[in-house]
Amino acid sequence: MQEYDLYINPRKPRVGLYVRKGAGLPDLDDPKEWAFDGTAAQGELPPDLVKRIEAEGHAFRDMD
Secondary structure, eight states: OOOEEEEEEEEEEEEEEETTTOOOOOSOOOGGGGGEEEEEGGSSHHHHHHHHHHHHHHEEEEEE
């Protein structure tokens, strides 16, 4: 099962950024603004979020 890494911007903790496990954040302007916050299995995430990650390489999620 695919896994996804979660990154949180400490200045905007209500927004999470998911990428494939191990992909890192090479396509962001300033990846240093984001802190790794754990890994989630595909079954733990909403299917529409997984589709966006797979299609775009990343997906933002409201963490509230």
